[in-house]
Amino acid sequence: MTLAFDELADMHLPAGSAWPPMRTAAVQRLTAFLPLAGKVYSSRRNFDLGPGRHQQVSALSPWIRHRLLLESEVAAAVLARHRFQAAEKFIQEVCWRTYWKGWLELRPSIWADYRRNLDRQVSALQKDGRLNQRYQAAVTGNTGIDCFDAWSQELSxxxxxxxxxRMWFASIWVFNLGLPWELGADAFFGQLLDGDAASNTLSWRWVAGLQTAGKEYRATAGNIHKFTEGRFDPTGQLLAQPAAAEFTPPPAVGQMPQAGTIDPAASSGLLMTDDDLGVHDLEMPAVHWQAALVLDGSAYRSPVNTAAHVTDFSQAAITDALTRLAATRPLTSAVRTDFDSQTVLGFAKQHQLSQLVWLTPTTGPAQDRLPNLEADLAAQGCRLVRHYRPWDRRAWPQATHGYFRFKKALPGILETLSA
Ligand SMILES: Cc1cc2nc3c(=O)[nH]c(=O)nc-3n(C[C@H](O)[C@H](O)[C@H](O)COP(=O)(O)OP(=O)(O)OC[C@H]3O[C@@H](n4cnc5c(N)ncnc54)[C@H](O)[C@@H]3O)c2cc1C
Structure with missing residues (x-):
């Protein structure tokens, strides 16, 4: 049994939300979008027609972010409907997410730096009244720049x-309002249903000019007017143009954490976070699962404000996943929204686990709360096995340079669909 649509009434999700937090809704949206994933998407994807009118893009991101829908199944469904050439643009966009995920896994210190600098910026907000005023105007949509204020409102x-x-908003935030990019990234992360540590942080860095040497993204009035089909014309409103932040080369490419080998005979537990709830495709050998533990990191996204619609979406998506998991395997499950390594150790002890399989560990707020997990579990006689999906295993290590080079690996990544 999955959550019924009317059960959403008690939640903070906007009435009539286009994103019910369940897999059935994700599959419905994918099915409806498939005919548009070819030519329509490639010619119309840049037009922002406003709230409730996002039909020319897939609007699948909240489900993909939690993996109620996998990138691999989206790509497979699109390629079953369109020739590769026709759907190439859409497939490439899906792979931007894959690229960002891999890029951050190979350089997790970028995430740690972002969080440290964010803490500094949040302290600065408390001390600097004028900065705080400008920040409040931006997050509440009261800057006087019509388009920006409308997007701020749509977001919340x-x-x-x-x-x-998102590109225009981030650019105006940094280059016109002169606000620190980390505070903007945090405002997005705390409000976007699809808020993702990799896609969000790295996209903000890209706009601010920190991701690629000599390249930042500057919004212009003409571009906004054209691609909103005249809904906005900010001519004369985008005045101040601070210089881009100084580019420093990213840290050297590191290694992905080693994937472990699952022992089917071990007394096993499944560990998941809100980053991968893809229980419909566990892609694992037959294991006799004792129990599953889901750690919901959504409340830890922002030190300033994580919107109730974000945590509600995440919690309901977890319920949906666990309900479907229980229908296929008789196992007990637990969900924790307030957790640390001790929570996991207690769970492993309670179920006398000798093996805990972690489905797609990724850099972000949930993993931040589990330092030394592997060593602590080992001390308790339980092996932590990191499990990555074939798509991720193939793609993430390729994110060593820019997207242009990553794109060349696309045929190999798509091969995992037929494996
Ligand atoms: C400043 C900024 C912040 C962003 N923050 C996030 C974020 O937190 N989470 C997130 O999923 N995306 C983020 N994006 C990327 C992109 O804007 C969204 O993925 C996209 O708008 C989602 O809408 P859609 O599902 O209709 O996308 P479509 O255009 O229909 O694309 C299909 C899928 O491909 C993926 N995708 C498409 N474009 C991108 C992209 N440029 N980068 C990464 N993945 C992409 C998404 O999973 C998306 O659902 C950000 C972009 C910018 C400029």
């Missing part, structure tokens, strides 16, 4: 923004 009301609006 729906938990979603079109990609082009």
């Amino acid at each position: 009301e729906t938990g979603y923004l079109h990609n082009h609006a």
Whole structure:
């Protein structure tokens, strides 16, 4: 049994939300979008027609982010409907997410730096009244820049923004309002239903000019006017143009954590976070699971404010996943929204586990709360096995340079669909 649509009434999800937090809704949206994933998407994807009118893009991101829908199944469904050439643009966009995930896994210190600098910026907000005033105007949509204020409102009301609006918003935040990019990334992360440590942090870095040497993204009035089909014309409103932050080369590419080998005979537990709830495709050998533990990191996204619609979406998505998991395997499950390594150690002890399989460990707020987990579990006689999906295993280590080079690995990544 999955959550019924009317059960959403008690939640903070906007009434009539386009994103019910369940897999059935994700599959419905994917099915409806498939005919548009070819030519329509490639010619119309940059137009932001406003709230409730995002039909020319897939609007699948909240489900993909929690993996109620996998990138691999989205790609497979699109390629079953369109020739590769016709759907190439859409497939490439899906792979941007894969690229960002891999890029951050190979350089997790970028995430740690972001969180440290964010803490500094949050302290600065408390001390600097004028900075705080400008920040409050931006997050409440009261800057006087019409388009920006409308996007700020759309973000807080729906938990979603079109990609082009995100680019314009971030650019105006940094280059016109002169606000620190980390505070903008945090405002997005705390409000987007699809808020993701990799896609969000690295996209903000890209706009601010920190991701690629000599390249930042500057919104212009003409571009906004054209791609909003005249809904906005900020001519004369985008005045101040601070210089881009100084580019420093990213840290050297590191190694992905080693994937472990699952022992089917061991007394096993399944560990998941809100980053991968793809229980419909566990891609694992037959294991006799004793119990599953899901750690919901959504409340830890922002030190300033994580919107109720974000945590509600995440919790309901977890319920949906566990309900489907229980229908296929008789196992007990637990969900924790307030957790640390001790929570996991207690769970392993309670179920006398000798093996805990972690489905797709990724850099972000949930993993931040589990330092030394592997060693602590080992001391208790339980082996931590990191498990990565074939798509991730193939793609993430390729994110060593820019997206242009990553794209060349696409045929190999798509091969995992037929494996
Ligand atoms: C400043 C900024 C912040 C962003 N923050 C996030 C975030 O927190 N989470 C997130 O999922 N995306 C983020 N994006 C990327 C992109 O804007 C969204 O993925 C996209 O708008 C989601 O809408 P859609 O599902 O209709 O996308 P479509 O255009 O229909 O694309 C299909 C899927 O591909 C993926 N995708 C598409 N474009 C990108 C991209 N540029 N980068 C990464 N993945 C992409 C998404 O999973 C998306 O659902 C950000 C972009 C910017 C500029």
